Amino acid sequence: MKQKIKQQIIQKLKQYIPEVSQIEDRISLEIPKDEKLGDFSTNVAFLLARTLKSSPVEIAKKVSEMLSGMDTFSKVEVAGGGFINFFLSDGYYRGVLQEVIREKDDFGRIKEGSKGKINIEYVSANPTGPLHLGHGRGAVIGKVLSELYRYCGYKIEREFYINDAGNQIKKLGQSVYARFRQIEEPDYHFPEDGYHGEYIKDIAKELFLTEKEKILSMLSEDDAVEFCANYGKNYLLDRIKEDLRSIGVEFDIWFSEKHLYEHGKVDDAISFLKDRGMLYEKDGALWVRTTIYGDDKDRVIKKSDGSYTYFAGDIAYHYDKYKRGYEFVINIWGADHHGYFPRLKSAVMSFGVPENWLKVMFIQLVKLFKEGQEVKMSKRSGEFITLRELVEEVGKDAVIYFFASKDSDTHLNFDIDVALQKSNENPVFYVQYAHARICSVFREALERLSFNPEENFQADLSLLNQDIEKSIVKYISAIPDMLYDAAEKNQPNKIISITYELAVRFHRYYYGYKFLDPDNLELTYARLYLLKAIRGVLRILFKIMGIAPVERM
RNA sequence: GCGCCCGUAGCUCAGCUGGAUAGAGCAACGGACUUCUAAUCCGUAGGUCGCACGUUCGAAUCGUGCCGGGCGCACCA
Numbered sequence: 001m002k003q004k005i006k007q008q009i010i011q012k013l014k015q016y017i018p019e020v021s022q023i024e025d026r027i028s029l030e031i032p033k034d035e036k037l038g039d040f041s042t043n044v045a046f047l048l049a050r051t052l053k054s055s056p057v058e059i060a061k062k063v064s065e066m067l068s069g070m071d072t073f074s075k076v077e078v079a080g081g082g083f084i085n086f087f088l089s090d091g092y093y094r095g096v097l098q099e100v101i102r103e104k105d106d107f108g109r110i111k112e113g114s115k116g117k118i119n120i121e122y123v124s125a126n127p128t129g130p131l132h133l134g135h136g137r138g139a140v141i142g143k144v145l146s147e148l149y150r151y152c153g154y155k156i157e158r159e160f161y162i163n164d165a166g167n168q169i170k171k172l173g174q175s176v177y178a179r180f181r182q183i184e185e186p187d188y189h190f191p192e193d194g195y196h197g198e199y200i201k202d203i204a205k206e207l208f209l210t211e212k213e214k215i216l217s218m219l220s221e222d223d224a225v226e227f228c229a230n231y232g233k234n235y236l237l238d239r240i241k242e243d244l245r246s247i248g249v250e251f252d253i254w255f256s257e258k259h260l261y262e263h264g265k266v267d268d269a270i271s272f273l274k275d276r277g278m279l280y281e282k283d284g285a286l287w288v289r290t291t292i293y294g295d296d297k298d299r300v301i302k303k304s305d306g307s308y309t310y311f312a313g314d315i316a317y318h319y320d321k322y323k324r325g326y327e328f329v330i331n332i333w334g335a336d337h338h339g340y341f342p343r344l345k346s347a348v349m350s351f352g353v354p355e356n357w358l359k360v361m362f363i364q365l366v367k368l369f370k371e372g373q374e375v376k377m378s379k380r381s382g383e384f385i386t387l388r389e390l391v392e393e394v395g396k397d398a399v400i401y402f403f404a405s406k407d408s409d410t411h412l413n414f415d416i417d418v419a420l421q422k423s424n425e426n427p428v429f430y431v432q433y434a435h436a437r438i439c440s441v442f443r444e445a446l447e448r449l450s451f452n453p454e455e456n457f458q459a460d461l462s463l464l465n466q467d468i469e470k471s472i473v474k475y476i477s478a479i480p481d482m483l484y485d486a487a488e489k490n491q492p493n494k495i496i497s498i499t500y501e502l503a504v505r506f507h508r509y510y511y512g513y514k515f516l517d518p519d520n521l522e523l524t525y526a527r528l529y530l531l532k533a534i535r536g537v538l539r540i541l542f543k544i545m546g547i548a549p550v551e552r553m
Numbered sequence: 554g555c556g557c558c559c560g561u562a563g564c565u566c567a568g569c570u571g572g573a574u575a576g577a578g579c580a581a582c583g584g585a586c587u588u589c590u591a592a593u594c595c596g597u598a599g600g601u602c603g604c605a606c607g608u609u610c611g612a613a614u615c616g617u618g619c620c621g622g623g624c625g626c627a628c629c630a
Contacts, residue, residue, distance in 0.1 A: 126630080166630050285628050296556080296626080303628040310630045338557050339625040364558065365623065406566070409558060411623065413565065418579080427578070429592050437590065444589045497567070497577085504577095511585090511594040553592065 005040065005086075008072060013044070016066050019052065039474070040086045060084050093470070094461040096477040100533040105540055108480025110153030116327035117155040120146050123244065123332075124161040127236045128172045129197055131243050133366040134334050136387035137412060139249045140403035140546075141363060142332045144492035147544040152487045154327070158251045161317060164233055165257040166310060171195065172236075173229025179204035180215065180228065203232050243388050247396050248546035260316045266308060269316035270301065278350050288315075293346035315347045318358070322351045328359060330490070332408075335362040361490055363408045369415045394419040397547045401428040404545060405496040427500060432550045434503035435542070438535040439551040441515050445528060448516060453532055459525035468512060469530060472505045476537050483544075499541045506534050 048059050060078040067086075068076045074089035100107045122142025125135045146156045163169070175194035179201050182188045194200075207215065207228065218224045244250070260266050270286075273279050278289050284304035288311075291298050301312045321329055333340075341360050348358045368375045368385055375385060391399050398419040405427075406412050418426055442453045451457075464473070479498060486494035515527045542549045 163630070168630055283628080287628090300628045305628080307628090309628065313630095334624095335558065336624055341557090362558075362624095410566080411559065415565075418565085426592080430578090433590085433592055437593085441589050448589085493567095500577085507593055508595095510589080511591090514589070516589055553590075 005072060005088075008070065009042070009044075009067060012067060012070060013063065017048065017052070017063075019048065039088045042084050042086070044084065088474075090462065090470075093473045093477060097461060097473055097530065097533045100476060100536050101529070104536060105543065107536060107540060108483065109151050109540075110484075112150060112153060113155040115153035115155075117157065117325070118149060119157045119159055119321055119324070119326045119329040120149070121159040121161055121329065121331050123240075123249070124163070125240060126163045126168050127233045127240060128168050128195060129236065130199060131240055131387040132384050133368060133387060133390060133414070134363065136247070136390065136399065137366050137403045137408075138332050138334065138363045139244055139247065139387075140400050141361070141408050141492055143247075143249045144400075144404050144495060144545055145330070145332075145361075145487070145490065147546070148483060148487040148492055148495065151540075151544060152484050157253060157326075159253040159255055160251045162237065162254060162256045162258075165261055165313060169229050169233060170225070172200075172232045173225040173227075175200045176203050176207065176228040176232040177215075177221070177225045180207050183208050199236075200232075203228075203235050206235070207231060243386075243391070246388070246391050247399055255317070255320075257313050257317070260313055260320070261308075265320060266312050266316040269319040270312065272319060273301075273315070273347070273350060276350050278347075288343075288347060290343045290346035293342075293349040295342040295346045299343050311343065311347075314344060318344065318348050319351065322348070322353060328354075328357050331358065331360045333360055333362055335364045338362050359490065361408050364411045366403075366412045366414055369413055370417060375416075390414075390416075397432070398426070398428050400546050401431075401496065405493055407491065407493050428547070429553070430507075431499050431503045431538070431542075432547070433553055434506045435535060435538050436550050436553040437510060438506070438531050438538075441531060442528070445516055445524075449518060449521070449524070451521075451524075451528075453528045457525060457529070459529040460522055461526055461529065463523050463526040464530055466513065468505070468509045469527075472502075472509060472530065472534065475502060475505055476533060479537060479541075495541060495544060499538070499545070502534065502537060502541070 044059075044063060048063075052059060064076040064078050064084050067073065067084075072089060072092050073086050075087040077085050077087075103109075120142055123131070123135055123139045125131055131139075142158070146158050150156045171191065171194055174191045175196075178188055178190045178194065182190070183204065211227075211231070215224050215227060218227065270279070273288060278292070279301070280287055280289065285300045286302035287298045288301050289298050299311055300309050301315065302308055318329075345358055345360075349355075368390075387399075394416060402414055402419055403412070419428075420426075446452045464470070479502070482494065482498050486492060486498075513527070515524065515531065517524050539549050
């Protein structure tokens, strides 16, 4: 909206003042904090002052005269110093409402792909155990951020990197194998640093039932361990996918680390770095000069025993992403990985990408509270609370809402008691209730007035002249810009407050005004039209978040 | 020791590209249901913006130094 208005202003001014094109980029259009100062204000007059050799106030006066004839504005005035304040006309706002109704889910949405293709990688949990709360938070943030970017016109590729090549997987195999053997020989040695969780036993049991003969007939233990590793990995990956699906999180690409090695991609990346002069040998190992781009020290990419470090795979992985031609890529990591960022960034910089091509968001810790106490372990399994347990306990929508609600940079306290409350204490219900209430009004309209707002209808929107009605329309028209801003700043949590604010306005409206009035059908239609627009925007917001638009509560 | 994140009302958090009386929700207190769902609405009260110094006409916001909490500093992944 803002961009459209800005373009309108620039177009108009260019007709009179050609010099405008010189300063076009620097023209700002801000929403003043004080509503009395109008809907927008601009600094054009300051920018033109020098070129036109006149005072900002003089220019502002002239400019405001030129613009005051436009339909978009009801008033254009010059404020102190030379700021020009605009007041949008009622006609403009009515147009926005019609746009919401007409475009439905596409209101404010920028055509997908018009801004280029980006990649968002998130969760990427090791397939060696169930998802925990931190993964859940990353999943929700990644999902909401993806949808936000999609709304803003980007083509999104959502990616999960499967760490299926290193020691962790080997450990998984050893653990599963040991549990498998223990079924018949309880004293069979279990590796010290193996995975102790109960779920390993479940996998072993399943293997015992289905693949017992096959495993026991294998020639070497290594083969058996590898078989177990593979089986366990697939088993756990399926569970991970299930868990993610339960909160509506999906991926377009499941990228295997193993794939990198099997297809020589690690060697490709290494020879690429070599050509760029990024590598050298020392103490029998191969090092990357990550210090060139600001890392603390250079890093080993190939150990003296000839094997690659994890870093090597990761470089190859990002080299692969680089070759796929994204505008930029976003990685969402747990905060405990922040120390890893400088070295990866250095490696990526050596590909020749722009400074912030690789953006990394760090997700801070999640702490779970119940009855005022921090809960660390699950009573059921004796392990850390899993995402699955949380979803089972409080439901998908609450999980999404709470995980998405805070800035990823801050620690999150998740209070189960609040999430479980089906009352005013729980903001999830608050926003869903707004949607449900509108649906309810529509049902009543059909019942009492034999009028179905679900069908297309017209209304005289000039009847919407109450302050609350105007403020709702104004808020709705600002929402697309707020969403663009949230995406640009990588702050998906903003959508939560945007949604909440809209719900607040609606509930206030609901309480203060009667919508269905058989004696004043014209007004009734106008108000139902507004309600339909509110509901339309709520649905867009819910869709981005992945929260259900509940029709009855 | 070095680095990253956080420290705002009793609790959970917004605000942080500097700007006028620091905002919400919950909890507390007081009101509003013969009404389209009260899972709602209206109001009251509650704050040395961790501390100190500095930059500035002006700092919760920028800088420096402390303090407190979390995390990280491998030829691990």
